[in-house]
Amino acid sequence: MPRRDDIQRILILGSGPIVIGQAAEFDYSGVQACKVLREESYEVVLVNSNPATIMTDPEFADATYVEPLLPGPVAQVIAREKPDALLPTLGGQTALNLAKELHENGALAEHGVELIGANYEAICRAEDRDQFRVTMENAGLRMPRSAIATTAAEAQDAMIDIGLPIIIRPAYTLGGRGGGIARTPDEFREIVRGGLDASPIGQILIDESVLGWGEFELEVMRDHNDNCVIVCSIENIDPMGVHTGDSVTVAPQQTLTDRLYQKLRDQAFTVMRAVGVETGGSNVQFAVNPTTEEIMVIEMNPRVSRSSALASKATGFPIAKIAARLAVGYALDEIDNDITRLTPAAFEPTIDYVVVKIPRFAFEKFSGVDERLSTHMKSVGESMAIGRTFQQAFAKAMRSRELDSVPDVGGALEELLARLEMPGPDRYDVLLAAFRAGADPEEIERRTKIDLWFLRELKQLADDPDGPFRGTRTFKSVDTCAAEFAAETPYYYSAWETPSPPAPREGFTTPHHEVRRGAKPSVVILGAGPNRIGQGIEFDYCCVHAAMTVRASGRDAVMVNCNPETVSTDYDTSDRLYFEPLTLDDVLGVVEIEQPGGVIVQFGGQTPLKLAAGLQGAGVPILGTSVDAIDLAEDRGRFGALLERLGYEAPPYATAHGVSEALAASESVGFPLLVRPSYVLGGRAMEIVYSVEDLADYLARTAAPNGPLGWGSADPKGRLVGTEREIFLDRFLENAIEVDVDALCDGEDVWIGGIMQHVEEAGIHSGDSACVLPPHSLGPEMLDEIREHTRGIALGLNTVGLINIQYAVTLDGRLFVIEANPRASRTVPFVSKAIGVPLAKMACRLMLGERLEDLALPSETMPTDHISVKEAVLPFDRFIGTDALLSPEMRSTGEVMGVARDFPTAFAKAQAAAGLRLPNEGTVFITLTDGDKSGAYAIASRLEDLGFRIVATAGTAQAIRGMGARVDEVLKKVGDGSPNVVDLIEAGEIDLIINTPTGSGARADGWEIRRAAIARGIPCITTLSGGHAATRAIAAARNGEPKVVSLQELHRDRQRVG
Amino acid sequence: MTEGRNAKSAFVLLEDGARFDGIAAGGGGWADFATGEVVFTTGMSGYQESVTDPSFAGQIITFTYPHIGNYGVCEDAMESSRIWARAVVMRSAMNTEDAPTAERGWLDWLADCGVPAISEVDTRALVRHIRDAGSMRGGVFPGSMGVDEARALIAAEPSMQGADLARIVTPREMTVHGGGDGPRIAAIDTGIKGSIVRNMVQRGAVLELHPCTVTAEALLASDPDAIFLANGPGDPAALDYIVDTLRDLVGRKPTFGICLGHQLLCRAVGLDTYKLAFGHRGGNHPVKDLETGRIEITSQNHGFAVLGPGGEHTIAGDEPVRWQTDFGAAQLSHINLYDRTVEGLTLLDVPGGTVQYHPEAGPGPNDSLYLFDRFLDQIKAAA
């Protein structure tokens, strides 16, 4: 049966902000779905609160709603847009759970919306762990023995019955959040408590442990004719016990005999059919006993997933695209394989290379958290590498991680072996070190249960790191068929091969490159590598826009990137895709064969910038802002001089080399100080210190070899600066308003895209603070001054392309320049969507030689008919044990956008989208540091008017009462006996917390409060400014549910540019 | 582990002069050489099943998957009593015995059996060459050997076209397998795979395996319920003596065939076969069952195919087109969705049917095992 004609409009739900366990892969799948559905001439309505996604670009859907992914707003969208069908399988667990709710609350039925791709029953059978177990048992498949518990007591009984170690997994949580492995009764009780809280339905599954068994994943596709195929098998090198998202994984599976593999394949189909996913892709996970070959089913995801994105990139089989077509009625044999163009999608890819995926962690940003890997996902991103052998792929994957500092793998062999028993983020660095120190594979197998096949390969790699890279570098293509058919799609990877003499036949050269490069000039775009905190999907968004623009300019767009989650690594985003690590050598390999007209380094964040100098040194033309200008902006001395020349103010600063210099310089700069290492993104290791003692302590903590300052690692210029590594000391401007500006510059003119006012004051990293566009409390004079400064700096740096400048406006109305980044910034997608001008595309056109005047840009004045708010999303709930405090060090993983006619409503939307449920009534607990107490009254009285109960700690209560507002109850501080604040929070008697700390002392106090709040999911606001905004938002919410609005409506007046 | 960096050099040479260098794998290198038809298989696992499949007799197997030998070898995975492939060409050969089922290392075993193995070869370049130029004769030679000498050895190798390899792989005398209460089946053993025997016996059949030179009388001696034609190596056009035997049997007994058996039965009823450019070898070809409309992912291993009703190489639509044969009408039952070649047909006026691919798997997917049930039901129905 071909295309369904009984439906015209299809609603697609995105996955919202990037969080651990749900990243860019759902932008990739969503974009693919939007593309094919519109090719099939359906109308697409899209809802996603994440502005940094390509899918929310207005041209990808007929109606694009950047609105909270909650039943209320989505029901509004349904009522307005009247879609015929909802495709819920492309937006991760968020979309699936949301679709489930919309079915349960009748919203779908009311408007006659059909669920396509996966029906309600199937979703329940797969997502509800209990239903799933029953379904598997009825299908005759084995699962680990397990019990369901909804209370601690039930859990206790289950533990006694099943025995330790034991696995706890909450129902309906992402990436195993709230679950874990319990080895002792105490651990068990603790995890159970967390798990019951984490599960939206308060249900946990308690599993018999199969720790140490092999873990395998199969990506299954099924069409409505019940045809099933396996797209890819994935073997986790880390055995059961390490979440697949945190495991190093390999495709295809390496260690199973054909007979055993076929058994898994058969069982995967049985699972698919039993759960009843009628069409689309699913991910089935198995545990396999390494000696007895017993098989157990672990779980299935009835939707595209992180693994399906990986499988798509690993094989060239576009799962999301095909899934979308299947959902609208096609059968597998009615769909073409667009890699070969002549065979149908009804087949199983076979590959002639090895793919390795490696996770990227960010523990360095969350002091105090448990770094051991477990059943609950902790990585923030991943890289993928393709090689002709496992060793080639693994070595490439390791160098794709973009670590800030070299992992510490010192120590005696016994120490290393001990570390291996508790898998951590640096597990494979330690493992290789252990081999170098003489460990034998059998010993490590005993400690890690990693399959000996991998260990023997890794030992060889440890002994001879260059081994895999002998011979000649050839570029081969990913073609889904191991060269059985000629592939159309130019998707390449480098492989080192034994050179052979040229064959006598036409068109055969040595080395056997497969790159077919036409006559067109090409432009190489360097991607951003693995997602990590400080460098996320925003940069991929910019790279994709660059590719679109280069193509539109009649040149070939060539993408180099190694992040399998992204749209940039979709083979039809660029003219040629090279799936390669972003190191100088690997990139030069691509340059050698591409001979590009130029390379773009401005859009991939810090990753390509680090390569700029090296590329230029190798004679590669860099497009846009010059390498020297980039250095000028990064180099404190040179940049300071520029500001001086322009007569702009910057906070007093000093640059020190090493500890003693830093201590000496601190006095002259003056406290409070903001300290950080040079050349870092996202404020790595950045802290505010109030005294010389604080500073000495900071340096002691961070400057240790391999401490966050990364003494051990090379700086971007490739110099190993060792203890001479630079440290920046800035005077910290207290209570200043921070402002972010994104602007375009062609070297002679400047066009300001957006001026954003931060909600939180300077001192909270720009990436972590909410911001408003246009600014809501800066006067016209100040805005003019900001524009003037921005022009001065952009031209002073000879910027060609994008520039982002951060300012701080102090209470006495002075404008300070904090930093300038002559490159795409994190806020580019947000601003583009807020003003309806695709800044990255415009910048790319400038870099390709056009002038600002050629771009037909609208007048610079900002839209006033609507307000856009960006809010950051922080992962504190996944890093229990870390202090949930905003600081100059960026720690958010993603962002959301809220748009409305007024600031409070837009802010409320953004909060809701970010998952902060601001209460409409109930009890507010306020506790402020002395510095802020004066501001307590305003908030308290406003909330009092709104009918809230106000409770506070003694000091704060006094301040509030002193100003004449009511405080209903004074609470005991932690440690002053109970019932204290924390007891009440845990008892669920508090609905909103406003808690501002400054200075290390106060931070310690609030820690318990914030921990409890996070665990209970109670909104906890840690800045006064944030408190004010929240109060106004709560007031605004009284006017009922805010109206939803599509980007197309917002910018209807604005003629489309781009 | 990857074998012998700094082991002996070796090379693959094709009859058109294309050369691909590598190193001698297994036993630290071999002095001997091998020639034959150089083919490739795209299966990612099942290397042992492949080399012991008699259909590979006379051929040098290039594995497109880089790592071969990952889980060693074991008795269970034998498709026949020995290795039939002349040599194996690999990108990265492994010799580990760590897998729970491993009884011996892959490379040690190849060495024991005197089968040359070459590794570190740019197999993808080799495969693309064959894909474009077609499979051809070639050989695997030690680096010490001169190219001219190698050329001469390849030239001396008879072409696959017109080659009767059945006589080489067929058993000396008849054997009986299985003791179930199912039908009795007399098979012409042109190199039957163990998995076919296993699947029939598991379903209660009693299977007689006869030498390929068997006469019709001898086959009918035990009054079997059906005749089965096995898979096997070589060119069906070179086996007219089997075809003649068959012409006496078709119509008298239900007759079924797999792979070479399919080609032979088709020739027996008057249809024609031709040589594919580089054949089908692997475990991922989609085949559509035109009766149910279901798609099976199939195990494939053949270099020849049956011509369509109008003598065409490929069939355009998904229609069950018909042939007029010497024994009445025949109808297309299965089609290959990759290149639209004939994958199976049913005889409409006499009991019988065939498939080109390998429902028995070994190696490959189990999607088509149902065919053995269908096949045995048809025998019961005919009885």
Ligand SMILES: Nc1ncnc2c1ncn2[C@@H]1O[C@H](COP(=O)(O)OP(=O)(O)O)[C@@H](O)[C@H]1O
């Ligand atoms: N019974 C078990 N014994 C040991 N490890 C397990 C068990 N069940 C799950 N795991 C581990 O926990 C991880 C997460 O479990 P999974 O069911 O896949 O949840 P999620 O929905 O987070 O993917 C798995 O990848 C596996 O490594």
Ligand SMILES: Nc1ncnc2c1ncn2[C@@H]1O[C@H](COP(=O)(O)OP(=O)(O)O)[C@@H](O)[C@H]1O
């Ligand atoms: N002198 C200063 N006074 C107050 N806050 C500052 C100062 N310098 C930086 N900050 C804060 O630290 C954050 C990170 O500093 P920034 O220079 O932007 O580092 P990054 O390169 O990580 O963006 C800024 O967003 C701002 O909130």
Ligand SMILES: [Mg+2]
């Ligand atoms: Mg999982």
Ligand SMILES: [Mg+2]
């Ligand atoms: Mg900044």
